[in-house]
Amino acid sequence: MAAAAELFAERGLSVPLEEIADRAGVGVATLYRRFPTRADLAAAAFERSITRYTEAVDRALANPRPWEGFRALVFDLCELQANDAGMRDLLTTAFPTSSAIEDRTDEAVEKVKVLITLAQAQGSLRPDVVVADLVVLLLANAGVLKATGNAAPDAWRRFAALMVDGFRAQPDAQPDAPLPPAPHEQQLRRSIALLTGERYP
Structure with a gap:
């Protein structure tokens, strides 16, 4: 193993x-x-990684403030992707419905649905958000991680923060926290070179 x-x-x-x-x-x-x-x-x-994923969902659902739980979940899942390329794929791959992975993730998805409903009832999460939106975010984050790699390893943090703000029901509200730093121009150039296969000095 x-x-x-x-x-x-x-x-x-x-x-x-x-x-x-x-x-x-x-x-x-x-x-x-x-x-x-x-x-x-x-x-x-990925037994341990899957457990970290399900624990992140459980922590988010246990948070007495649903919006904070949802926000923490987005960052936790994006960080799991950033730290483990296999987990990056695991969170965005469709496995056969009979697989052990599918069984555990299905249970977690049901909990995420509950979290979304609670955050929407609180008035903090947009009323039109569904679980599929979180999946799309993870797909997009996987693309960010693939493109930036070691060239701008923390670029995902700013991306995740911007995406979380997009989920808010009150877009004019004060951000939960300042945005992480944007990648430097040199980091972006190196990332683009990695993505296109070109050499970067």
Whole structure:
């Protein structure tokens, strides 16, 4: 499991199973016998990460101030993506409905729906926000992380803060906190070079 978790964290869920087997020092057939599908392997390798995801949802729902819980959840999920390429994929990948991953994430999604309803009843969250909007945000954040990489590793923080403000029911209200710093021009140029495959001095 350590080999799979390491490679998934480094490069995401698209790592060839042959490479995982090679690092683990086992044959591909052995890997397939233990884990018939990539989803099964990911569920085992990311047990701890999935737990961090579900715990973030539970913390948000337990917050007595639903808007603060929702805001914290957005940042927690974006940070999980930033710290782990495999988790980045995991939060934005559709797995078979029978997989262990799907079972756990389905339960978390139902809790997020409750959190959204509570924040909307409080009057802090836009009344038209749905769970799909959070999924789109995570897809967008995955793109930000892929584009900026090590060139501007904290760029996601400002993006997440701006997105959270977009969810507010009162857009003219004072921001919850100052925006994190914007990436420097040099960081952006390096990020664009990484995205396009060009060399940057």
